[in-house]
Structures are given as structure tokens and as C-alpha cells.
Amino acid sequence: MIKKLDKLILKAFIGPFIATFFITVFVLVLQFFWLYIDDFVGKGLDLFTIGQAIIYVGATVVPLALPLAVLLSSIMTFGNLGETFELVAIKSAGIPLLRFMRPIMFVSLLLCGVAFMFNNYLLPVSNLKLNRLKYDIINKKPAFDLREGAFYTNIPGYAIKVGKKEADDSTLRDIIIFEKDYNLQDNIIIARKGIMKVSDDKRFLEFKLMDGWRNTERGSRMSTNTEYIRLGFKEFKKVFDLSSLQLTKTEDSLFRDNYQMLSVRQLDKAIDSLETIHDFFRKKMMTELSSSIPFLLHLDTGYRKPTTEVAVKSSKDIIADTMFPGVNERVISQLSVIKSTLEINKSEYENRSKSLRLHKMVWHEKFTMSLACFVLFLIGAPLGSIIRKGGIGTPLVFAVIFFVIFFLLNNFGKKFVKEAVLAPGWGMWLATYILLPIGVFLVYKAMHDSQLFNKEFYFRTFRKIRPWFERIKISRGAPEPQ
Template structure:
């Protein structure tokens, strides 16, 4: 622990000694921060990855995925979750660092030596700015590639068929066109008893059955075919169409019969990354900017499209001004029935309804297209702001964690973990809500993606002011003393009239 007399002597000495002490303090706070930051970062990243696997666990189990495929997916998904793990790691580590220093009274010693809390926070402020810059570079250059790889691999895993597994007494229908039932399997899983194979040949309605007393089940050497070597059985086959009267039913007995099933559809197949390359999450800020400009240009062309597509069906547009030109020269009429004969009114009414319906259909189509383009524009703008907002979130949460840790003066993982979870939930909830509102068009993408910063920055500044002024904001004894004084004052007022 740094002693007060030592610091006082240094402050009262030469300028070089003061500089040396401040450098030692800077190194002290940085060393105290780096260890908890690295530990909490990897723990947070592990928790986020496990949460992701918890959501998709059903899509991974029972598909025979190799360890290499799972490790590759974990690697890409970990990279995707780094921008979300960094803010939480900064918040928790800053809380732990200043909480430990406050609990061991090192903050008290530093303040008593005339060094303000803001000066003590300055080195970590610049460290956090460096983390923000690294997070931005990571989001702009690495995250798009990691997103592309992980999303493509996840889609391949989700749509892959489960691994081949036939259970006793249950029809297995995962092989297209077949349903297989095995009455009993021997312990070696090769010898099988009481086999029933139902086969539907293509789109025809024939029902073909194979029944055998026993047999051997094995996988071919190239892992592509499943072979059934059946013994002592019958094959029931239907020839012709069931709608015809000359349908034939054939029964064939066999001593040994070999049936092969193609298992190529069960093999895990990789999709090209180019399938998802145009998704907004797979683009850098420069690419997002180009896409946003293109969408805006397309949106500006909707006015000529309306005149071309919607109003083209309105044949009366060419005669809109003709009635104004002859106004006052012809007597006024109250209805079309006065100027149209009865034989023409029905035809005019039907043509008018057709024109209105055409105008309505074309208008709805153009509105749908315009709304789709605006929705795409918001998606790209959201991703553009996300890369900056998530990077600066490290600094925003540092402004909360550092002063909060110096106020509560509790180290370890107890109180800091509780406060970190609370503020991170607020940050995550506001960010998610802002993104949803932006996607729906209720908020501008800028306001939606920066909604959490709007709320948390004032809280961070408020906590910083309280920490600089040695506030008792989270001191339980302070509130107990205040409550005692309030009760004593109230009791005094009650006893005074007597």
C-alpha cells in the first residue's frame, strides 16, 4: 500500500520526483487493471459463446459433426462476440480495480496526497480509448469475415440431416422413399432380426415391402451406402397403377437378398461463402456507405416510377385541363346521367372501376417496393452505426465502472459482479430495444443505435462527480445515520407540544 507520508514528501519535493511518483501511480493502476480485464474478457466471451450454443444445441446434437467443424464454428463465433464481450469486460474490470484500491485504502492515500481521482483515472482512460480503437478495427475488418464464415457454417449445420441411427421397434424414415423397422439388434449392432422395409418408388402409388427374419447391417467402405444383407424373407411388389383393373401383386421369396441405401444426404456439406456475401452484417463501413448511397439513389427514383407506372393507367390525365378551358361556355350539369345516355352509363361505370382498381394495384405495388427499400436502408444504417456505438461502449461503461468502484469500495467478484450485470443489462436492453425500434422505423437508426449511450453517459458523468466529491451514495451507514437523524428530529417535533 502507498503510504501518505511518502506521497506527501514526494509532492513537496522537486518536479522530477513528482513526475516519477505519477508515473509509478500510472503503472500501478494499469497493472491493477490489465489482469482483471484479461480474465473477465475471456470469461465473458466463454459465457456468451455458451449462451449461443444453448440456443442452437438441438441443431448440433445427433448430426455426427466432427471436432474440427465444431472447433471452427467456435472460433468464428467467438470472433463475432468479441465486440459485445469487450464492454462488459471493461465495466467489470474497472469496477474491480477501483473497488480493490478503495477497499485497501489506496485511493484514500492517493487523494490525501493531493492527487485527484480524475488524474488517477487518466491512464485507464487512454487505455480504454485504445481498446475502443482496437474494437473498432476488429468490428470493421474482422467481424464481417467472421460473420460470413459463422453464418454460412451455422446454416449448413442447421440444415444437415441427423446422423444415421436406427432404433429397435421404431420406423426410421430419414432416408428418402423408405421406412425401416428393426425388431431387435444384437449387441454388436450388425446382426439384426425381424426386418421390415417399406419402399415407395418415386411418385407412384405402389406399396413395396421387404420382410426378413434376420440379416446383417453394415456401412460400405466409402461411407456412402448402408447395406442390408437380408436372409429368409419375402419381397411384396405391386406392379401397375392402382387405378387400373389389371394391377399385379407379386410375392418373391429369397434366401439372401442385398439392399443398399444411399447415405450421401447424411454427409455434412459445406456451402460457398458467396451465398451470404451481400448481407449487411458481412460488410465493412466503406462497403456499407456505398450500399447506403445506392439505396438512397434508388429511393429518389420512385417519383418518376410513380408517374410512369401508376398514372399511366389513368387515360383521363391528358384531358385534365380541357374542362377548365371551356368553363363558362357550357351550362353546368349536376350529374353524369344528364349528359350520358342510359346505354353508356353502365359501360362508363365499369371502365371507371377498372381504372380505379388498376391505379390502386399499381399504387400498392410501388408503396410496397418503397417500404422495402426504406427497410433495407435502415438495416444498412443500423450496421454502420453499430460498428461505432459498440466500440465507444467500452468508454461509456468505463465512465460508469471506474467512479462506481471508487464509491462502493468493494473488490473481488461479489458487489462488482452484481453492479456490472445490472448496468450491462441496461446497456444491452436499451441497445436491443433501440435496434428493434430502428428496424421498425419508429426511431432513426442514429437515435436507435445510440439510445444506450444517451442514457448511460449522463449516469457515468453523475457517478464521476459523486466519486470526485467522495460521495456516500452507496454507503449503507450513511443512510442509516440519515434515517436515525430523521427519526430523532421527528420524535423531537412530536414531543415539543407536550
């Protein structure tokens, strides 16, 4: 009986989980392309490149899609069982809530392990490939698109304008081509008609021009003697190189050292290296300031900072009045050097400190996003058994509410870590610290058949306390005794 019960629970869970997971991935991928739509449109990308982008984006959103899928499918599973009174039958047979939650609990723990392996090994590679591809696409020039009455300037060294394009998009009228000559003047080609053709390999653009003039000027900027040539032609062929419009592939090594591209082991090494910044900058400051403040090298535990009055009095006693202007200028110069050195080192120290926080943030994130599958299961399973509503309506509402809470807390934690408001150990676990007690509370309420989301319970409660409110209202409105 117990094996059949486990099969029943798992069968009710697997279907909604797979469906919600792929729907979530699809929605998050659409969100990414909606964000970068301006960088992708008009670049003439082929289907293979677009397919690569979809695969890489889909892989990067898996850590966020898994917890949401577990949450929604858990609510739907136990909501369906509660709506069909199967939960009532299971409880009447003496089986406690935790027992029929056990198979999905094991699945959620398994998903935590899978999520960690994915976050640690596959996600860095996906981030690396996606950032490299995104960099290439953003920096790619727009595809060749010649419009009537407008200059096209994306081919280096040329500006092309056509008066009219025929319906076949190949025959052109009133063509003007400016060819930039950096030695002297720009060369100009004017043609009444032309036929445009792109080579099969998309590397060259061929213009077959007819009935036109080619205007050139020869000479040197160092001389006033130049030669102007105006050449008429019946037919002229002009070839443009389109290699600058092609998608260039950047090496992966450009992004390899980014903190998002590292595994836990690589992050450990980077963090160990970055944690030496305190000793590094202390020694660096001692070395750079020793020429301006020599006594720094001789400080010991017996050193005691003199008061301002004593320092001023002793300096007046030592330095003659005639030497004060020169001494002041030298002091101001030394202080300017010290200030500049401190500002440069401060900026470098802040950058390295932020890099250390970001590395620790990603290190913790690999564990928090994995454990989120179990935390959201502890919320979804008892929540479904309490609301006892199946389908996609009510479960989706509750799933969205709790997922938005999880998403906001997770983003707030990241923001606090980046701005050094919270330590990475607190900021990245903020969502877990808050949602885990809520999950335990919901499990407790579900085990005791709570009516937390039953409107009839609140209606009956209000009916019981309504006479009490009426008596208070009457007593406050009654006239005072004479």
C-alpha cells in the same frame, strides 16, 4: 513515481480484464448453443464442424463481451484499490482521481479502436461464416439412428423398421424395408435376421439380410396387366446411399449481400443506393399509373384539385344517363387496377425502406459498440472508487446492473429503428446518450469523495431527519385547541 503508479494501475486492471473477457465470451457462446441446441443435437456433427461453430460464435460475441469486460474489470480494479486503502494513499499524495484513471482511460480508448477494427473487418466475415454454417446445420438431416419398432424415413425412397437390435448394434431381427417405386407399387423386403454396417467413409449403409422374402410388382400404371414376383433368399445384400445425410456446404455468396456481412465502406455504398428509393418510386408510380390516370403526366404548379361537388356536377352535365352504367363499370375497373398497383408498390417501398433502416442501423452499431468500451469505463472506474469493494461479489452485482441497462437500451434502440419509431442516429445511440451523462455524474461524485453507496451515510442522514418526521407525526395526531 508517476510511472510506477501507472504500472500499478495497469497491472491491477489487465488480469481482471482478461479473465472477465474470456468468461463473458464463454457465457455468451453457451447462450448461443442453448438457443440452437435442438438444431445441433442428433445431426452427427464431427468435432471439426463443432469447433468451427464455436470459433465463429465466439468471434460474433466479442463486440458485446468487450464492454462488459471493461466495465467489470474497472469496478474490480478501483474497488480493490479502495478496499486496500491504496486510493486513500494516492489521494493523500495530492494525485487527483482523473490522474490515476488516465492509464486505464488510454487502454479503454485503445480498446475502442480495436473494437471498431474488429467490428468493421472481422465481424462481417464471422457473421458470414456463422450464418452459412448455421444454415447448413439446420438444413442437415438427422444422423442415421435406427430404433426398435419405429420406421426410419430419412433415407429418400425408403422406410426401414427393425423389431429388435442386439447389444452390438449391428445384428438386427425382424427387418422390414419399404422401397418406394413411383411407377407402380412399393417393393417390400422382409428378413428374419440381418447385419448392418456403415462404410468407412460414412457414405453407404450395407444390410446383409438372411432368411427373407423380396416382394416386387412389375408393370405400368397405364395397364392392368402386372407381374407380381415373390423371391425368397437365404442371403441378400442391400446397400443404401447416405449422401443425403451428409453436411452440404453452401456457398458464401448466398449471404454475402446481407447487411450484417458488410463493412462501413460497403454499407456506405449500399446506403447511397437505397436512399434513391424516393425518386425511384415517384418515377415508377408516374409510369405505371399514367395509363390509368393520364392527366398525371400533365400536372403543373397551376393545377388545383376540384371540389367533390363541382366534379360530380360537371360529370352529370357531360355524361348522358344511359351511358352511366358503362362508365361506372370502367371507372371501377380502372380503380381496381390503380389500387392493385398502389398496394404492390407500397409493399415494395416498405421493404426497401426497412432495408435502408437496417443498413443504417448496422453502420451506427459499428461505432456505438466500439465507443461502449469508453462509456462503460466512465461508469466502472468511478463506481469502483466509490463503493471501495474488491473481489468478485459486489463489483459483479453493479456490473450486471449497468450492463443489463446498456443491453436493454441497445436492444430497445434496435427495435425502435427496425419499426421506424426512431431514426437510426437516435435509436442506435440511445444507450450512449443515457449512460454517458451517468458516467460523467459518477466521475464528479468520485472526485468529491461522494458517499453515494455508503450505508452509514444514509443511516446518519436518516437519524438527523428522524426527529423532524416525529414532530410532524405528533402535530398531526395532537387534538385541536378548543
